[in-house]
Amino acid sequence: MHQLNRADRLLLAPGAYQTYSIAQPRDTTIRAACEQIGCAAWQRGWESAIDETTPLGQKQAAYIRAQSGRTFREQKTAAGLTVFRFEAHQRCFTEHRTRPQLYAVRDGDHRGNPTGHVRQHTRAADWVEDFGGHQLALTDQQKKG
Incomplete structure (x- = not known):
């Protein structure tokens, strides 16, 4: 079975791809319970x-x-x-801080996002589900030829 690599992908336009990313800003902290x-x-x-x-x-x-x-x-x-x-399940006295993670799906690949479309997920589980569904669709498409 032929594996796609970056050189093979250059044959298709950037809009034929989706890019999944997780970013965590360095300088942004939020209070967390x-x-x-x-x-x-x-x-x-x-x-x-x-x-x-x-x-x-x-x-x-x-x-x-x-x-x-x-x-x-x-x-x-x-x-x-x-x-x-x-007792458990009540807030402690520590001031917890965390940096938010940004779960994004954008059109395009490493060459850019021609449509400018970006979808933000608020929960990691939703991003993982979206990514898994996309991978299954790609596998099905590859099997069909």
Whole structure:
């Protein structure tokens, strides 16, 4: 079976192709919730040990009890620390940041996009499904000749 390579493809116009790409901008960060990024604390819950004998520890414990809005149990350790045990599936205290990925499908190939048409997917799963469907269509077309 003959395999296509870049030299063979030059026989067709760029508009006969589609290019799939994933880009991740370097300088763009967005805040992300724990669930979106798969945060381990969100998935399993977490513990925070606070030393309430210090001014900082007193402020942290007061915030957790009165303002955090999280569900927790608290207990004292033999060493005198207060341990707050937070249940899973609630936002932790970490400020998560992530860079968005851009999932694109454009007309054309390495020579350019003659139509200017670009489709953006918002989810990786949709991009993968689109790519897989396109690959199957190409395979079917190749079998037909």
